[in-house]
Amino acid sequence: MIDFDELVDNYLKRESKKKTIGRYYPSEIGGCLRKIWYSYKFPEEEKDKDLIKIFALGDMIHDFVVKVLESDKNAHIDSIGVEIPFTREVEDFIISGRIDNLILFKEDSKKLLIEVKSIKNINSLDDAKPEHKMQLQLYMNSLDIKNGVVLYIDKQNLKSKVFPLAYDEEMANKIIGRFKALHASLVNDIIPIPEARIEDKTYICRFCEYEDRCYAETPKLEAQKKLK
Secondary structure (H helix, E strand, C coil): CCCHHHHHHHHHCCCCCCCCCCEECHHHHCCCHHHHHHHHHCCCCCCCHHHHHHHHHHHHHHHHHHHHHHCCCCCCEEEEEEEEEEEEEECCEEEEEEEEEEEEECCCCEEEEEEEEEECCHHHCCCCCHHHHHHHHHHHHHHCCCEEEEEEEECCCCCEEEEEEECCHHHHHHHHHHHHHHHHHHHCCCCCCCHHHHCCCHHHHHCCCCHHHHHHHCCHHHHHHHHC
16 A cells, blocks of 8 residues: 655655855745744754645645746736846845746736745735735845735635735835844844744744744743733
């Protein structure tokens, strides 16, 4: 008898790679700074197998989106960039990542940045999530492109929701400020506050491999006091 779940786990298993302090990633900065800090300090923590599968499914959905954007059946647009390498130097550190998609509307030569996210239930969304807006704002700022959208794809049925995002220079500067704060906390070995818990974003905690460590470091009562 074949155990396909085991085969999938073997296929998706990744070696834990130690991150380098001084190189940071746009996809993370909108999340909890403490979680990011832990990922640099304790890279050996094993990721949940189910969470790895969720990420793999998201990659498959993005591959599907690329095929849609590049299809001859959508002749009014051109896909002019997929998984575009992105590097930006800020003071003594580097921000590095990949931009999902860049398309061109042929009629008016308008460029549009697309950040693709998969989601379990698209009906729960009334707006793009703040962390996804932050990621897209950083890309828009760095590429000097003023038009972007966060595209959500429902994992169950491939239905979509698109949220346009106007470029906001003030927000882009705040994002750079978050990178600076992360870098300073890592260089000086100072643990950040548990943002996700304090800002009532505990949905981040549910999928965090450092949840137990975080609560041990800062018990719930102490986090509540910080909030006050």
